[in-house]
Amino acid sequence: MTGPMDRWHDLAGVRTGVRRVFHEEAEAGRVFFPERLVPYLSHEAVRELPDERRQELTVRHLYQFLLSTAHLETRVVNRGAELIANGRSGIELPPASRLAAFKVYCDEGYHALYSLDLADQIGAVTRVAVPGWDYGGFVGQLADAAAMTLPDHPRLAVLLQVVVFETLITAVLHEIPNDDTVVGAVRETVRDHALDEGRHHRYFTGFFHELWRQLDEPIRARVAFALPALIRGCLLWDVEPVRSSLRLAGLDDSTATAVVRDCYGGDAGDERIRAICRASLRMCESAGVFAVPGAVEQFAAHGLIDGSAP
Numbered sequence: 001m002t003g004p005m006d007r008w009h010d011l012a013g014v015r016t017g018v019r020r021v022f023h024e025e026a027e028a029g030r031v032f033f034p035e036r037l038v039p040y041l042s043h044e045a046v047r048e049l050p051d052e053r054r055q056e057l058t059v060r061h062l063y064q065f066l067l068s069t070a071h072l073e074t075r076v077v078n079r080g081a082e083l084i085a086n087g088r089s090g091i092e093l094p095p096a097s098r099l100a101a102f103k104v105y106c107d108e109g110y111h112a113l114y115s116l117d118l119a120d121q122i123g124a125v126t127r128v129a130v131p132g133w134d135y136g137g138f139v140g141q142l143a144d145a146a147a148m149t150l151p152d153h154p155r156l157a158v159l160l161q162v163v164v165f166e167t168l169i170t171a172v173l174h175e176i177p178n179d180d181t182v183v184g185a186v187r188e189t190v191r192d193h194a195l196d197e198g199r200h201h202r203y204f205t206g207f208f209h210e211l212w213r214q215l216d217e218p219i220r221a222r223v224a225f226a227l228p229a230l231i232r233g234c235l236l237w238d239v240e241p242v243r244s245s246l247r248l249a250g251l252d253d254s255t256a257t258a259v260v261r262d263c264y265g266g267d268a269g270d271e272r273i274r275a276i277c278r279a280s281l282r283m284c285e286s287a288g289v290f291a292v293p294g295a296v297e298q299f300a301a302h303g304l305i306d307g308s309a310p
């Protein structure tokens, strides 16, 4: 049987890719991040800012995207990849599957490297400083969510978070490479990343099917009920860097807080969340998660499906 990571030595970005370089002269008129994906740019308090401040906000939004990628890959995804690779996941897997997890581990380290590399290059050229955001809050929140959701099975919760990230990241990455309003080096970097993540997506879908098969009935029910909250937790946009970026653009503290509340509070972004987690939901469906009594209702209560069908 062939697996999605079998041709890794010939296909992976870390094995065959080139370093993406930002050339400012070729990029006049382009944006650093798709403006439709920076919700606060259309907020009235931000619309009034001078063009230069608004461009800096977009550059810092890109930094947040790149830096959060670096942190999540190395501090969340690779934590789970390591468990699988070293045979510590609690799931019985053939050696090829463990080798594949080490391939994922290498890929994610490389994705973190080129994300920070690109942020650094753009910072040097645009002179928009790369802020020292450390994502401790977000990574801590994920760890708390894992510990709270399945307190008796902390390792299982970590693995589920990784499966969720790895099945929804492809949709996030596909939002950027085809947008020709965006600077080339950003699109190329995200395209490179999406190619690797397509393979990871298939690997983790297979891993989840195997995990589900090996769980006994009572744990399956607990996992089915835990998944909606874990999915939503993975899709929360970390608002602290946004608030910090708005302050750097000159907004006072209370205005920055109000903009964040208007653009990220309540059900803002719910539609996008549903679109992005579609592949993760398909994986749940094909594994049999929705066959657990009450699971569909639980997913609906978290706003991920409409209540009748996934």
Ligand SMILES: [Fe+2]
Residues within 6 Å of the ligand: 073, 107, 108, 111, 193, 197
């Ligand atoms: Fe990655």
Ligand SMILES: [Fe+2]
Residues within 6 Å of the ligand: 077, 104, 108, 166, 196, 197, 200
């Ligand atoms: Fe990945």
